Amino acid sequence: MAECHPVGFQWVVEARERGAKVFHIDPRFTRTSALVDRHLPIRAGSDIVLLGALINHVLTDGLDFREYVLAYTNASTIVSEHFRDTEDLDGLFSGFDPETARYDPSSWSYEGAGQEAAAGVRAEQLEGGARHAEAAGAEQYGSGGAAMSARPPTDPTLRHPRCVYQILKRHFARYTPETVEEVCGISREAFAELAEAITANSGRERTTAWAYAVGWTQHTVGAQYIRTASILQLLLGNIGRPGGGILALRGHASIQGSTDIPTLFNILPGYLPMPHAHLHETLDDYLAHAGPDTGFWGRKRSYMVSLLKAWWGESATEDNDFCFGHLPRLTGDHSHYTTVMEQIAGTVKGYFVMGENPAVGSSGGRAQRFGLANLDWLVVRDLTLVETATFWKDGPELATGEMRTEDIATEVFFLPAASHVEKEGTFTNTQRLLQWRHKALDPPGDCRSDLSFSYHLGKRIRQRLSGDEIDRPLRELTWDYPEEGERAEPSAEAVLREINGVGPDGRALSAYTELQPDGSTRCGCWIYCGVYAGEVNQAARRTPGREQNWVAPEWGWAWPANRRTLYNRASADPEGRPWSERKAYVWWDAGRGEWTGYDVPDFEPRKPPDYLPPDGALAEEALAGTDPFIMQADGKGWLFAPAGLADGPLPAHYEPHESPLPNALYGRRANPARRTYHSPHTPYNPPESPRFPYVLTTYRLTEHHTAGGMSRPLAYLAELQPELFCEVSPQLAAEVGLENGGWATIVTSRTVIEARVLVTGRVTPLRVQGRTIHQVGLPYHWAWGGGGLVTGDVVNDLLPVVLDPNVYIQEGKAATCDLRPGRRPAGRALLDLIREYHDG
């Protein structure tokens, strides 16, 4: 966190000054490790074993926060008798189809819910899970039926053998301190210290927080890493309470915003699923399969109709399904790596690349460049001429003779972009906080904001439309933002106001609960409704901390409804009283008959704790006064996910796709549902291969930003980390013959790169399964060009294209490699070396 979020890390430093104990779990000793109480080096790709053992420790010793667990989680819920665990099937859950490598999740459902539970479920849509799976062909997620029961059968004594609590106990029993030592390389003593610290620091009086970044997500089991942490935090009562939670340290500059108002193929603004061709012909079809009808997701018609009204205005009427037919449709998987494969296959002809540099930043860059070279046209918008725009004249494939400039027919358009200080708008930060940025100066020359580019491109396209039916969606689109200045910059505030939404009187709405299903309201993103409440740009608020309470509700604006901590009803006990004075956050004021507290209550303000839903209730009315997880169909925190995930209702440890070791826990080596590509452009290292004996992991340094497009051209940053280097332990350096400051050659099935050597005790060999495992660390900021003052080989070229089946994130944090002393060969000789490894 100190490495990649140094500004946010100041609060960790401050917490520690105030007595917090901080652990850092990371393969190498980083700038974060330097400032914490305990650093636990871990083998990359083994975190589920560590987290699972913590869960087992909590369950075995009865250390869970029982009142919280009983009231607020699905611990007591009884699961279908058809469910089979990895315990029963040696590493598989029930429902696996080896032909397609996909799960049918229907047997994971709650008792009595039958097949219906497999319907898209809200929590996973929020993470993009179910929709991804659907787009990948797991159609049953979207077509299985309506919502699951809000009131499944339960056993409050937690003794029923099929209740979630008992299933968890059996499932995690094999995750012991001994397996942590065997698989992660973390000693039993260190594990005991961690386990003692987190359990002692949870309960009524105290809370524990976990923070993670892509070290948890970029794995073939990435979504399940987060699930494991969620189970642990729910058991300890650390969700929805101050100082608790699981904090995703997302990318800088609005990565959170880019999923809220998505740049993803499978969701619409506010995590509404993207409709699927043939399955979702009408709005009713779509809504029937777009998530549960109970909980706040039950208002999905209001969210969707308001979005359609924002986009198609007066043209959207009840009679024409509010122009639902105008929306584009999915036909399958259109994710990043599949798109690249389709470029290579010749079916994808054109490509917009805005603020990305996939030729350097994506795994297996060689495949990316072969895709780019096979396009008809390519539009790149960036601050500098990044490698994605210049691969055709200076890419590494030219040096090896695999490509020749004269053979590449791709027409490349480079459009210079404005930087963040040269445009206005919002950033949505990692904690869902929208903050308005003011423009400091005009962009130079032809540089323009992304907003300006998209808006004016849209205007020009609309000028060329025919009266043809196929052009109707674009013709009827509301595309009329006020333009400002001689450069006709569209007003970002007008866009934010459209996202916020307006009521029948044309005035800005204040909250998503005001959205209507009848077309009388418009809203560009339901979770952002309220950011322009009272016709005021709430994201631009900067009230100093000393002038407001410690939750600081007037600093920017957080979605939804300016709530700073989600599910904060859980910060009070079932009767609505704070769990403790020390951790008081939101509580029920019986005298006034409403919820109150330091934060905006994440609950209906006047629903009393003793409210019980009538039979057949829908939306939020179906949830009781003790159901804090208001976006879930049953209002509960899910220890066991009865639907929505593509690779199991519970996390299980699988080795990375490329691992030097077998799976010590199950007969299945790697995640059986992981996504691989069978193409000569995406070769894989064989598992447990002696030719690739070392674990490879990648990361970022404080001094650079991602693939370097924004930092390599800047002298003040480039001089601080001027060359690509690999970090190796003194033991590995001795084994391979590497010298500090010298050169190393790193080899995978994809390619061969060279890097300077940094021999450091901050990387330690680990004893795992009776073997010494060496890890090689590589920061990935360099490439051959991009206006960089400093250049180097492309680390991401080494990585395999193998994906998590839920969210299609590549496994960038754990692969295998070989290491050789000296510089790599160049030209044809480089290909010969790869072939040598391939042929063994």
Added chain:
Amino acid sequence: MAERMGFFTDTSVCIGCKACEVACKEWNDVPDDGFVFRATSYDNTGGLGADTWRHVAFIEQPRRGPEEPGGREGSKGPPGPEGAEGQGVEGWLMSSDVCKHCTHAACLDVCPTGALFRTEFGTVVVQEDVCNGCGYCVPACPYGVIDRRERDGRAFKCTMCYDRQLGGLEPACAKACPTDSIQFGPLEELRARAQERVERLRGEGRPQARLYGADPDDGVGGDGAFFLLLDEPEVYGLPPDPVVTTRDLPAMWRWAAGAALCLVGATALSFLGRGGNR
């Protein structure tokens, strides 16, 4: 003269982000220092110089057994990775070095043009338009801070953002520091705060914590920019007992004058002696 202002650099909360180095260069328009991979932990700028006015040192402390001399058995400092003795690191020290703005500043003493001067904030600043590049100040500095820029010839170093101070702003490095490792303020206040801090750290079982440059009775009369260190100064590349290099100048002049007088006397005697022979 206004109150004497200073820097207190508390290395116990430095995260080595180098925001100070970058902010300093941005504000003061300091050129880059070359693009050299040094293979010395994460330090690629090497040290303070004409083109680096803030410099973050990175010191990897090897793990030592408790029985070894220097073993940190009493320390609750950041423990290193698990592993066998001799593996891993005990800790990773980071420290942002800067011009000390000495109370007795030798650079200022030796400057023949008056380019170096003491500001109303008690800091020591080079006036770029007066410096003639003689370079006398370079060997005069007991810390090796001030340096001549090769392609320019003149001497450069930290000004404690004299221009920002004149505008009522804190220096760029202190402003950019995310963890308040670099604190700027009236020197007396900083010294008091630092004393509290070092006592607290020692109380928490970090006996290695110490202040460096905070003592007005040291060889330079105390530094305007002082530090809280977590190990011996030498570990950070700092001189353990710096002395203003012009301290002995008056005595040296006296000796020189005496020597000159002796020489004159001896010469005179020699002539007298010859005269006697004649």
